[in-house]
Amino acid sequence: MTGDRPSSSDAGSAPSAGAVTYLDHAASTPVRPEALEAMLPWLGVRCGNPSGAHRMAREARTALDDAREVVAEATGVPPGGVVFTSGGTEADNLAVAGAAPPGTIPLCSAVEHHAVLHAVERAGGRSVPVDGAGRLQPSALAGVLEEAAAAGLEVGLVSVMAANNETGVVQPLAALATAIADGAPRALVHTDAVQAANWLDVATVAVAADLVSLSAHKFGGPKGIGALAARDGVAVRSQIVGGGQERNRRSGTQNVAGAVGMAVALRAAIDEREVVTARVRALRDRLAAGLLAAVPGALDTVARGGDPVDRLPNVVHLCLPGVETEALIVLLEQDGVMVSAAASCASGALEASHVLTAMGVPADLAAGSVRLSLGWCSTSSDVDHALAVVPRAVEQLRRVPLRR
Ligand code: PLP
Numbered sequence: 001m002t003g004d005r006p007s008s009s010d011a012g013s014a015p016s017a018g019a020v021t022y023l024d025h026a027a028s029t030p031v032r033p034e035a036l037e038a039m040l041p042w043l044g045v046r047c048g049n050p051s052g053a054h055r056m057a058r059e060a061r062t063a064l065d066d067a068r069e070v071v072a073e074a075t076g077v078p079p080g081g082v083v084f085t086s087g088g089t090e091a092d093n094l095a096v097a098g099a100a101p102p103g104t105i106p107l108c109s110a111v112e113h114h115a116v117l118h119a120v121e122r123a124g125g126r127s128v129p130v131d132g133a134g135r136l137q138p139s140a141l142a143g144v145l146e147e148a149a150a151a152g153l154e155v156g157l158v159s160v161m162a163a164n165n166e167t168g169v170v171q172p173l174a175a176l177a178t179a180i181a182d183g184a185p186r187a188l189v190h191t192d193a194v195q196a197a198n199w200l201d202v203a204t205v206a207v208a209a210d211l212v213s214l215s216a217h218k219f220g221g222p223k224g225i226g227a228l229a230a231r232d233g234v235a236v237r238s239q240i241v242g243g244g245q246e247r248n249r250r251s252g253t254q255n256v257a258g259a260v261g262m263a264v265a266l267r268a269a270i271d272e273r274e275v276v277t278a279r280v281r282a283l284r285d286r287l288a289a290g291l292l293a294a295v296p297g298a299l300d301t302v303a304r305g306g307d308p309v310d311r312l313p314n315v316v317h318l319c320l321p322g323v324e325t326e327a328l329i330v331l332l333e334q335d336g337v338m339v340s341a342a343a344s345c346a347s348g349a350l351e352a353s354h355v356l357t358a359m360g361v362p363a364d365l366a367a368g369s370v371r372l373s374l375g376w377c378s379t380s381s382d383v384d385h386a387l388a389v390v391p392r393a394v395e396q397l398r399r400v401p402l403r404r
Contacts, residue, residue: 019336022382026195038260039222039261051253071262076229083228084255087226089115107125112160142179158180160176162196162206165195167311191205214266219376280375291372316371335389
């Protein structure tokens with residue numbers, strides 16, 4: 001997507017040559033025009049509260065339930081299993097804190113988003129080391145499940161993301177679910193499918209999961225809405241108490257407009273997936289190959305071990321020796337290219353990425369790493385612009401001695 005800035009009006013429209021190339025879709029992607037259009041009435045005159053008793057309230061409830069059905073179908077759970085939340089963070093917290101049976105501990109991979117990692121730590125659980133590509137290997141998980149059993153600890157939930165937000169690496173969920181079924185047969189399986197949902201068929205990928213987290217702003221819905229989808233028979237204890245909405249699993253008046261926008265965006269992502277994925281994968285491959293060829297010493301962070309790795313089609317993650325990520329981001333921004341260090345964090349401060357650390361990426365390499373992520377509306381001119389600008393910026397930065 002190239003334009004003055006990522007706005008709803010330019011989302012999906014033909015790019016105009018020039019100013020801004022947005023390559024940070026994994027952080028947040030523009031709202032799809034059809035999602036915005038569907039939301040607008042629910043932000044205006046269609047203001048009924050879905051918990052009310054009159055016609056306008058019933059209409060809001062119907063809109064919410066229609067949206068619930070879309071999320072249910074996309075995640076492969078019954079509609080009653082869908083709990084709307086304020087986003088992926090809340091869905092992850094709700095899964096870990098609200099679904100793991102009391103008296104048990106949760107486990108997760110070491111490369112989870114902090115929404116899972118911190119929730120697992122808070123619940124007294126631990127993370128399991130990953131391999132050099134950031135994959136949780138079933139044998140590593142089985143080992144930790146054995147250790148827990150030997151220590152008399154019951155593992156109540158294991159959380160493994162469908163795909164990583166920094167590298168795009170897809171986890172071997174089916175094999176991990178088998179390891180969990182063998183080593184902790186009563187444990188629930190949760191997957192954070194926040195990054196995967198735009199690109200992969202979540203119902204298939206997460207078929208072995210009991211709980212799935214989604215966030216709308218990663219697939220063209222608005223920020224501030226997401227869902228936790230739970231399979232039949234999986235109880236979710238509310239972490240927010242109040243009016244008992246969402247079948248007592250998440251109190252608070254629902255974000256009807258958000259849910260409507262989420263559902264329309266999700267439906268569009270699913271309908272267009274095959275075409276968009278092929279297009280974006282080709283763009284991503286051209287971008288990655290072009291940068292690796294044009295920047296001396298550049299390394300594909302995920303492929304540096306040499307193994308073929310299953311990844312999302314939209315992410316390029318590179319280590320650029322002799323460069324500081326923060327300086328590169330600033331320089332690229334001056335040239336109109338928006339990229340990311342890794343996960344964006346609230347403070348905007350760049351800290352060492354726990355994902356790269358867990359993958360064993362040496363600190364000096366990680367300090368010069370960058371994520372470029374494409375989205376549903378990325379174009380060939382985005383790639384051209386990045387290919388023209390990034391090598392030049394790296395060269396410029398390498399002329400100045402590092403401050404490390
Ligand atoms: N999980 C993953 C994998 C993410 O990438 C993100 C956001 O970056 C989240 C959870 C949090 O989602 P939200 O921004 O909707 O709270």
